[in-house]
Amino acid sequence: MENLFEYSFVIRSLLGALFASITAGLAGTYIVSKRLVFLSGGVTHASFGGIGLGYYLGINPVVGAAVFGLGSALGMEYMSARGKMREDSAIGILWALGMAVGIIFIYLTPGYAPNLMSYLFGSILTVTDGDLIGLGIISAVLIIYTAVFYRTLLYISFDENYARTFTRHVDLFRYISVGLTGLAIVLNIRMAGVIMIIALLTIPANIVMLFTRRYLRIIVLSTMVSFAGISGGFALSWFTNLPTGATIVAVLVLFWLVARGIRTLKRSSSIEKLKKTTI
Amino acid sequence: MSTLFSIESMTAGYEEKIVLRDVSMDVEENDFIGIIGPNGGGKTTLLKVILGLLKPLSGRVDYSPGDLKLNQIGYMPQVAQGDALFPVTVEDVVLSGMMHHKGATGRMGRNEKRRAAEVMDELGLTALAHQALNELSGGQLQRVYLARAVSGSPRLLLLDEPATFVDASFEADFYEKLKILNNRMTIMMVSHDVGTISAWVKSFACVSEKVFYHPHSKITQDDLRLYGCPIQLVTHGDVPHVVLHKHD
Numbered sequence: 001m002e003n004l005f006e007y008s009f010v011i012r013s014l015l016g017a018l019f020a021s022i023t024a025g026l027a028g029t030y031i032v033s034k035r036l037v038f039l040s041g042g043v044t045h046a047s048f049g050g051i052g053l054g055y056y057l058g059i060n061p062v063v064g065a066a067v068f069g070l071g072s073a074l075g076m077e078y079m080s081a082r083g084k085m086r087e088d089s090a091i092g093i094l095w096a097l098g099m100a101v102g103i104i105f106i107y108l109t110p111g112y113a114p115n116l117m118s119y120l121f122g123s124i125l126t127v128t129d130g131d132l133i134g135l136g137i138i139s140a141v142l143i144i145y146t147a148v149f150y151r152t153l154l155y156i157s158f159d160e161n162y163a164r165t166f167t168r169h170v171d172l173f174r175y176i177s178v179g180l181t182g183l184a185i186v187l188n189i190r191m192a193g194v195i196m197i198i199a200l201l202t203i204p205a206n207i208v209m210l211f212t213r214r215y216l217r218i219i220v221l222s223t224m225v226s227f228a229g230i231s232g233g234f235a236l237s238w239f240t241n242l243p244t245g246a247t248i249v250a251v252l253v254l255f256w257l258v259a260r261g262i263r264t265l266k267r268s269s270s271i272e273k274l275k276k277t278t279i
Numbered sequence: 280m281s282t283l284f285s286i287e288s289m290t291a292g293y294e295e296k297i298v299l300r301d302v303s304m305d306v307e308e309n310d311f312i313g314i315i316g317p318n319g320g321g322k323t324t325l326l327k328v329i330l331g332l333l334k335p336l337s338g339r340v341d342y343s344p345g346d347l348k349l350n351q352i353g354y355m356p357q358v359a360q361g362d363a364l365f366p367v368t369v370e371d372v373v374l375s376g377m378m379h380h381k382g383a384t385g386r387m388g389r390n391e392k393r394r395a396a397e398v399m400d401e402l403g404l405t406a407l408a409h410q411a412l413n414e415l416s417g418g419q420l421q422r423v424y425l426a427r428a429v430s431g432s433p434r435l436l437l438l439d440e441p442a443t444f445v446d447a448s449f450e451a452d453f454y455e456k457l458k459i460l461n462n463r464m465t466i467m468m469v470s471h472d473v474g475t476i477s478a479w480v481k482s483f484a485c486v487s488e489k490v491f492y493h494p495h496s497k498i499t500q501d502d503l504r505l506y507g508c509p510i511q512l513v514t515h516g517d518v519p520h521v522v523l524h525k526h527d
Contacts, residue, residue, distance in 0.1 A: 024280075033365055033366055122287075140324075141287065148384055149383060149384060149385070150383050150385070150388070151374070151375070151378065151381070151384075151385030151387060152378070152383050152384070154367065154371065154373045155378060155385075157365065158365045158367050158372075158375075159362070159375075161355075161356055162356060162375070162427075163353050163375075163378075164332055165330055165332065165352075165379070166375075166381075167377045167378070167383060178458070202332065209366060211368040212366075213367070213368065213411030213412075213413070214366065214368055214371075214411075215366050215367060215371070218366055236285040
């Protein structure tokens with residue numbers, strides 16, 4: 001019986017890691033290339049308000065988070081497209097407001113106080129079947145969306161003004177991309193945690209971009225890096241009893257440091273070669 | 280010479296600010312027009328209206344004289360617009376010039392890759408095909424954006440200040456390439472440097488709320504004053520400095 005429990009736990013963890021990696025690879029590449037890292041942080045923290053509201057109303061907190069996450073992502077995109085507000089200030093306000101709303105509602109909820117720590121720092125133990133299904137669906141949708149519209153999405157991200165000369169749907173694609181990204185972020189909260197999620201979205205893509213500038217390769221390789229980092233972090237936290245989210249972040253940052261080291265070595269060796277050939 | 284397209288009493292602008300007023304102009308096939316005029320005079324706006332990116336407030340652009348289609352217009356925006364740190368290769372950027380002929384799925388097959396290779400070869404970019412944009416010099420970047428503008432085999436090429444940020448030594452080479460392209464397409468090029476481009480263009484259009492077409496590449500200070508075009512005519516050589524009269 002114990003074996004069976006362990007077995008299904010490992011399967012769940014690996015499935016969770018796989019889906020989180022796919023979302024990190026696809027959404028992360030988009031976020032890092034478009035410099036939307038801070039915005040993603042804002043969306044993640046804003047969605048915490050939805051978690052609190054979900055508890056207060058007695059509905060699934062992830063549903064509340066999804067509504068808040070999607071709403072704030074689309075709202076930020078709308079405001080930045082209008083150019084009517086300092087974008088970084090708007091994000092900062094939204095960031096703090098989301099956290100405040102979440103904490104107030106959780107405080108107001110009568111009875112048992114939910115385990116806030118698991119939302120802030122993430123835990124595979126609290127991931128439900130519903131969460132896994134949600135992550136699986138968003139992964140599939142992101143893969144299909146990116147595969148079908150690859151060129152259009154690439155060129156809109158790269159040079160929106162030029163893209164307007166060949167498609168009338170630039171804004172539509174932008175909202176869909178941001179909306180899907182917001183949902184992907186929110187669905188990763190239970191596993192990676194509000195505070196840690198930014199690491200999943202930024203570190204793998206940044207590691208890969210040290211070595212390649214080809215967009216498709218960045219997506220594929222950063223998915224693989226994420227998977228290695230998340231499953232490595234899972235394993236480490238399982239054996240050491242350390243919190244999962246924090247361990248994953250530590251492992252990813254370690255990867256990043258090693259990658260930087262490798263690149264520096266590569267650079268200096270190619271400079272050495274160049275020196276030798278010129279002399 | 281036959282007309283490629285006509286602009287008919289077109290007025291255009293943004294949010295209650297009219298930039299171009301009652302502009303009429305016929306653009307002849309295979310012309311090479313230097314578009315000059317003061318800042319804010321409407322040069323970029325004119326290009327955007329021709330591209331179909333900005334709807335005129337009144338009047339219209341008639342593409343029927345030369346049966347010109349919107350997807351037969353190549354566009355090179357001001358170079359600073361693309362994000363040069365964005366992870367994209369030279370080949371990818373050149374391929375994007377063919378998106379006009381594709382649906383939203385934009386699949387790039389063997390034909391498109393071959394066409395991109397041709398254009399990169401013509402513009403001396405072949406060795407850079409798989410480089411990222413952030414590894415390129417200003418002159419190389421400029422040729423990449425030109426390659427993007429012409430890879431879709433346009434009949435009309437619109438260039439918005441293509442020589443900004445480029446070393447003067449690359450400029451002549453760049454205009455030389457445009458001259459060759461002009462054999463197979465009409466070109467309209469926005470520039471600040473009237474003196475330099477007068478050696479390359481066939482005609483000028485001065486844009487300052489109105490558009491005045493000047494059918495020769497020789498343009499004098501008097502012409503400019505006549506057109507109400509308050510710009511500095513840069514002269515090369517030991518011509519005395521000219522003090523301009525402000526346009527009233």
